[in-house]
Amino acid sequence: MGYSNGIVSAQGKQPLVSFGVISDVQYADIPDGRSFLGVPRYYRHSLLVLQRAVQSWNEQKLKFVINFGDIVDGLCPKAQSLTAIKKIVNEFSIFDGPVYHMIGNHCLYNLPRAELLPLLNIPSHDGHAYYDFSPIPEFRFVVLDGYDISAIGWPKDHPNTIKALKFLEEKNPNSNKNSPNGLVGLERRFLKFNGAVGKEQMGWLDCVLHDATTLNQTVVICCHLPLDPCASSSESLLWNYDEVMDLIHRYNCVKVCLAGHAHKGGYAVDSYGVHHRVFEAALECPPGTNAFGHIDIFHDSLLLSGTDRMESQEMVLNC
Numbered sequence: 001m002g003y004s005n006g007i008v009s010a011q012g013k014q015p016l017v018s019f020g021v022i023s024d025v026q027y028a029d030i031p032d033g034r035s036f037l038g039v040p041r042y043y044r045h046s047l048l049v050l051q052r053a054v055q056s057w058n059e060q061k062l063k064f065v066i067n068f069g070d071i072v073d074g075l076c077p078k079a080q081s082l083t084a085i086k087k088i089v090n091e092f093s094i095f096d097g098p099v100y101h102m103i104g105n106h107c108l109y110n111l112p113r114a115e116l117l118p119l120l121n122i123p124s125h126d127g128h129a130y131y132d133f134s135p136i137p138e139f140r141f142v143v144l145d146g147y148d149i150s151a152i153g154w155p156k157d158h159p160n161t162i163k164a165l166k167f168l169e170e171k172n173p174n175s176n177k178n179s180p181n182g183l184v185g186l187e188r189r190f191l192k193f194n195g196a197v198g199k200e201q202m203g204w205l206d207c208v209l210h211d212a213t214t215l216n217q218t219v220v221i222c223c224h225l226p227l228d229p230c231a232s233s234s235e236s237l238l239w240n241y242d243e244v245m246d247l248i249h250r251y252n253c254v255k256v257c258l259a260g261h262a263h264k265g266g267y268a269v270d271s272y273g274v275h276h277r278v279f280e281a282a283l284e285c286p287p288g289t290n291a292f293g294h295i296d297i298f299h300d301s302l303l304l305s306g307t308d309r310m311e312s313q314e315m316v317l318n319c
Ligand SMILES: Nc1ccn([C@@H]2O[C@H](COP(=O)(O)O)[C@@H](O)[C@H]2O)c(=O)n1
Pocket: 034, 035, 036, 037, 176, 178, 179, 180, 181, 193
């Protein structure tokens, strides 16, 4: 089993703070399988990847951890959903520090928001799952709720479900709304397993970015769904990634966007110099391999040190 991958030091500089990252654990107590497109998925082994991640993060004495969503797979038998989610949350809780979770489509296949958010300790009002935190005064982390407008997770008669279903009806002609058949290029994101950031959340994001600018903070955006077409497949993007990025680009404080969902992982720097890093999925690690990492934050850069399948990445911040 390989461990440290790629870049291992930042010229011996001391980071301001370091945190752990993992995405798409998608645990289920079921035999190995494959995605719709045939990519192998190791539903039981992903628990071992998480356990090795927590052990490594504790050994490195990281300050906090961010989980980028999809802790349990949609194929988990429904009678086992609660037990499986509690099992994974419990594994995260072995980390000696705060763990910040976000919701993904697979979490929502297993439990409705009302049950899920308290288990994930997500601060919530009216079932929304966006929040921010500031681990050190110089940096602000903004966790977006990519399934705010979504056909999964809200009650069937909730206005957000109705809005999402209407949107999918307009944008995706297939009877299976998870199928991108016939959709071209970036239109291929209009799938039921994706979602959008709603109007109220956009207003909240605007206020947070304004406040961060006033406080001279550097902002890192976290969302289960990727926000940049060059860092992700079209099929994995947030429905309104373009609107969200237009807002983000109005501020100079956002330097990095981190995401999951697109299991292969990806990296790109957009035309405004914002770094987009999508994390490789823990679910797709063949037995004995890993996909987790930690990020060292410096004044002028973020350094991701990945293990095995998670590529390392230096992200130099343009100030
Ligand atoms: N090219 C594709 C990809 C997916 N689907 C549908 O989405 C569901 C989830 O896909 P996974 O990759 O997570 O397995 C899948 O069951 C299909 O219904 C599709 O139609 N075409």
